Amino acid sequence: MAFNNRGVNAYRNVSVASAVPYADSVQLIQMLFDGLMTCLADAEGHFERNDIKGKHESIGKATKILVGLQSALDFEEGKELATNLSDLYDYCVRRLLKANIRNDIDGIKEVRSLIQEVKGAWEMLPQILNKDVKVSMVS
Numbered sequence: 001m002a003f004n005n006r007g008v009n010a011y012r013n014v015s016v017a018s019a020v021p022y023a024d025s026v027q028l029i030q031m032l033f034d035g036l037m038t039c040l041a042d043a044e045g046h047f048e049r050n051d052i053k054g055k056h057e058s059i060g061k062a063t064k065i066l067v068g069l070q071s072a073l074d075f076e077e078g079k080e081l082a083t084n085l086s087d088l089y090d091y092c093v094r095r096l097l098k099a100n101i102r103n104d105i106d107g108i109k110e111v112r113s114l115i116q117e118v119k120g121a122w123e124m125l126p127q128i129l130n131k132d133v134k135v136s137m138v139s
Contacts, residue, residue: 026125029069033119036065040112047105059100059108066093088114 039062046054070089073082092111099107 026122029072030119030122032065032069033115033122036062036069036115037112037119039065040108040115043108044105044112047103047108056100059096062111063093063096066096085118088118 039058043055043058043062046052046058066089070086070093073086075082075086078085092114095107095111098104099111
């Protein structure tokens with residue numbers, strides 16, 4: 001339950017919490033990734049329009065989501081995977097901060113690319129979990 005509370009708080013921080021009370025842990029993580037990708041796309045758009053304030057706000061929201069994702073990691077259960085994700089999220093936060101300071105759109109694009117890969121894995125997870133449940137029910 002602590003996982004859900006941390007995730008819910010991170011999601012509320014970016015003002016998109018309407019469906020959160022009804023989400024399970026996997027759905028919550030997927031929603032966080034959706035919100036993160038939206039923030040990164042917005043940041044790119046703001047950058048291209050030279051909207052410094054908008055870029056700063058979008059990067060700030062993306063950073064909050066990354067910190068929320070990082071704080072929700074379970075290092076006891078996840079061990080190496082949790083450590084690797086934590087390192088990735090930390091790198092992404094630092095890269096976004098540097099991109100924000102240096103007006104470096106390539107940094108935003110790099111983080112989007114990295115996060116898209118992790119997001120894709122989370123999108124496949126329900127199918128994988130459903131297969132495991134069906135296999136164990138048949139066995």
